[in-house]
Amino acid sequence: MFNLVPLVIALPIAGLLVNLALGKRLRGPQAGIVATLAAGLAFAVAVLLLIALQAEPEGAVVSLGNWITIGSFQVAWAFRVDTLSVTMMLVVTGVGTLIHAYSIGYMQGDARFARFFVYLNLFLAAMLLLVTADNFLLLFVGWEGVGLCSFLLIGFWFDKSGGEGWRNSNAARKAMIANRIGDAGLLLAMFALFWAFGSLNFADVFGTAEKSLAVGAPLATLITLLLLLGVTGKSAQIPLFVWLPDAMAGPTPASALIHAATMVTAGVYLIVRAAPLFTLAPFTQDVVAVVGTCTALLAASIAVGQFDIKRVLAYSTISQLGFMVAAVGLGAYTAGMFHLVTHAFFKALLFMAAGSVIHGVAHGAHTAKFDAQDMRHMGGLRGRMPVTFWTYLAGALALAGLPPLAGFFSKDEILTAAFEHRPVIYVLLTITAFLTAFYIARQAFLVFFGRGRSDAAHHAHDSGRIMLVPLIVLAALSVVGGALNLPGQHTLGGWLEHTTHEAEAGVFNATVAGISTVLALLGILLAYWRYGRQPAGERDPLQSALFTALNRRWWVDELYERLFIGPYNTLSRLIATFDKTAVDGAGLALGRATERVAEAVRRTQTGQLNWNVAGIVAGLAILLLIVAIGRGV
Amino acid sequence: MTSLNIAIAGALVLLGVGLYGLLIMRNLIKIVIALQILGKGAILALVAAGAISGQTNLGQSVAVTLIVADTVVAVVGLALAVQVRRRFGSLDVNELSTLRG
Amino acid sequence: MNTVIPVSLIVLPLVSSPLTYFAGRLLPRQTALARTISLLALLGAWLVFALVVRDYTAPVEFRLEGIVFRVDGLSLLFAALALALGTLAVIFSGPYMAGKTGEEKYYALLLALTGTMIGLACAADLFNLWVWFEAMVVASYLLVVFYREKSASLEAAVKYLVQSAVGSVLVVLGIALVLAQTGALDLDAIRAAGTSPLLLVAGVLFLIGFGVKIAIVPLHTWLPDAYSQSPSPVSAVLSGVVTKAGLIALLRALAALAGFTLSWSAALMLFGVLNIFTGNLLALRQRELKRLLAYSSMSQIGYILFGLGVGLYVGESSGLQGGLFHLLNHGLMKGLAFFCAGALLYAAGRINGNEHALKIDDLSGAARRYPLLALALTLALLSLGGVPPLAGFMSKWQIFVAGVGTGESLITLLVIVAALNSVLSLAYYLPVINVLFRETPSALIERGRTLPLAIIIPIIVLAAALLLVGLWPDALTWLTQPASAGLLAAFGG
């Protein structure tokens, strides 16, 4: 049964080949159906693997033969079936299939409908290669592949008219560069691994490392720090997170699949996969936890101040990824993976619900220059889009961490782990949890409650069935997803233990759960206070909140001001400066400097023959001088 | 000063004059002339090298080949120069710097 | 092995060259005949090549009129590359060069070029090596300036000629020094004569002299002009093989001066990194496709040099193998990229010399009109950018592994710089791909005509080869392994 694993990758590839070959001949939604079918079959294979694993939880490695042989260095086409990889496969193909189906509705009528599904299938294949690879090199192939698909999908609408197409392709470029910096870290880590262990096979590397390296060995620290660089790129952590908000330029299903549910979690997966190395490097573990925590807090506070419906979710994603990274940094691998799974459910749901809203509002809009993503133009959609609203609500509450929804249990496990090991991190993450509840409730109130604040909002309507069914399925999963790893049962923990060998099972801590629940409720209440009662017509609730605060000197407003507006403004200024100075242009300061140097070097190509010959003579003179100096002048 | 040393010195000085000419001359035909001067230096060097190592024949026979090769290059260069003059109306290499950057 | 077979490997294309010319000349407007003869000659050469490979167990030596030739692993590797790109270029040129003035000269010189390169790879005598080199360069002049009525082509050819000639003279001076010191020109005899500091100077002269053709920085200035102005099939051959012929000649010459292998390896590594860096920077702001590809060649050559340098430094064949592997791969990738550029120019009907006029924006929307072409170009560019699992990644990876494997911190640092440059290089490859898949077709694409089969075949062959080599990198080991082992032995490792 384990031998089926190459099929998981082969099926999406088959799907994309069919679409590539027949793309022009397929009419209507056919291309989408082919792609969805391919994804669905891959999911079925993953389920079969799951069943096989029940009998043999240790899993197996399926090798298709040698790939590279360089002297003693060998890399095989080998795929690993174990509880960790199958968990990832299920998430990727399961959520992936739903998003494929949703896209059939969302991308309807797009000029490049078939191409979109080719990209989606390609992404799926690369992501599955990433999670099933049995060695770092094969993992890297998948890693690069998902990056490439992300680039293609972010820039999917690069030919839109006006500045928008330019912005889209710029966003794609930025994502590509931030990712490639991370990739370089991974590449260097692989060099170091090869240099130290002479192999890139997971089993060889981890086995040798555990035997030959002491805890805290500088080599382990170096390698894991380089891996971490890769993680920060792909999983959008500090300092490379800046590409993810811009990545929202892509079509919403791509955002849901790649930039929320799957690709961005690759970093978390990598850390869990390389857990034996990270265990040997306590320093890196601390760095990972700190990076994750800071990212979570920073991103959550930024999410509070956004008006673009997708940007809120983008920052929320960064923040939640921070939670996961912090968890694996604390050594709570199960908690991290648990949150990865539940987050895939509810964040994909939130994105697709947001997509449904955008779709609905955009259809209601009658003017061309209308921003269908601005929440200030929405409001009161509860009645106009009931299915979207209810499913969205399930996702939002799960994200906010209200019991008994999925997010509550997974987040709670992370908080408990932090509470036991690192109180500071616990405090910071709890604040983040409070902010999370606040910003997602703010979004809910702005979008769905009150009265419509634009003409478009009055004319919005719910999306078609093909888009709503995936929403409903994911909503159900968001509600009951916590059952995967209920306190006391630890199904997922016991399952993953076969791979991670993590002995410690998360303990349920009533205090932690209580505090976070109360804070989540407080956050929602606060949001209701500020946004839920918002009379129609006022365009800018945040500004008006500030106005009220100054006018009435109400302590809640002052607190609000102190807590959010001030820091937020400072932060946003900081971020803006950072963005302008460092991230703009080619993507990074490095990019700018590079372009400047490139321009300077370009000038040396004068095109004048005399100078060309001078180059030759100068080269000769310099080499001769070096030789002369070597001779000991 | 033996005649061999003179040949070697000659080769080096001709090399220098030729390279200098290549650097400062802008007329295409004069650049071909500079290449020829370089070639004369190389011929002297080869013959002298053969004599120094006692392989006089070897040095001289390869020098003959060098003369032929140099001539072919000069001929192609001159043909190019004539064509350049037809197209550009000038032999100035500075005119030939449209391809840059 | 019978020496007739290896001799005919060299002689066949050279003898067919005048045949091609006269066939095209004597029968007016019968250039199809010239094309057929050249194609047949190359197919014959392939046959001979297969025979040589079949019987190949150890290097074969033979004397021709008193001068030693040797067919070894490196000769085979290079002959394979030269024949592959030569054959594909002849096929491609069929429709591409049809009806141009001097078509018969074009084919004759293409054959002569291929033949001289094979001869160069087999030469085992220092001066003979130079003569082959010079003959190769002379054969390529007319190919570069084939559009002689275009001023830009003339300009490129002038630079190419003068800079090549300066390099040649420096090589001759180096030969003179070697001759003066050792009294021999046979490479083995020179090696046997032992070392002397004088040979270090000779090596520097070889490095600079052959370096002009290899386009090591700062001797590279002719390269972007010559590559971008030549007819596209010639660009493919120039960047795919001719540049490497300089490298092969340099390796042969330096191998004879084996006493300074460490210095050579250091120089190769440093020039390698310098080339990677400069090439990338120069390519970054290019808007012309062929010029961008030309600059990218510089950086790819840098990887080759770096790999070879690492291999020589540690005296282990893996780095050399990686370098030679990349040499082959670069031939495939860059050949493919230039063929694609040529196909687009053909489609635009713009093949009367304005080869440089192909701006990157002109590719807009090519994927719709020419999906196969766009896919092939994408593959070539991704492979050049080192995206796994394509051929380019495999060889770069092998080079990097060898570099890290030395355990030297300085070399590891250089590997890191080279790896980071791989990141940088995507910054100019990806936008091109992006443009290819744009929705709105450019004027060029919109009016483009359909591509004939003879233009598509080389593109398909090379694209398939790239994929195959990426998925199964061992496919070329039979060429790289003996070549690197032989080279290592020659350098006394």
Place this chain on the structure above:
Amino acid sequence: MLPLALLIVAVLCAVQAVRAARLLVSAIWLAGVSALVALLLYWLGAHEVAVIELSVGAGLVTVLFVFAISMAGEDLTPLKSLISRPLALALVGVSVVAIAWLALPLIEQPVTGESPFGTLLWQNRGADVLVQIVLIFAGVLGVLGILADEKRPATPGVQTADMVEDVTPELVTEIVEPEKELA
């Protein structure tokens, strides 16, 4: 010290070839260099090389230069060099002095074991001569290709001629009224 004198004069000729304003004059100075180098070679005992250099270098090449100059025309406008002379001098000086300094002291004094020159020439280096044929062939094709005129809108049956036929009228105009085309 005849050879030294020959060398000095040869170098002076070379310098004059670089300095001369008129191309024709420059070409004649080059012929001088060639002739003097040939004499020097003769003095050194390389008789055959000297003869070939005299006939090819001083003879054939000079004729070619004169022919080419008459076709291309004199460019009398004095051109300021693109690279400043001191810089050029420094670059070349460093290279040449470095080679001299590194190489000269290491060359040991000549070993004399002469063998008759002429007999060995072609036997020893036969392959070089064979490759030379390729080289000359390629060069000839190159020149023909470079100088060929564009294909005219074909009058059927008429082949475009090479070089001489096309070039003659232009050559005449160049010689008779060199300024005409410049204007």
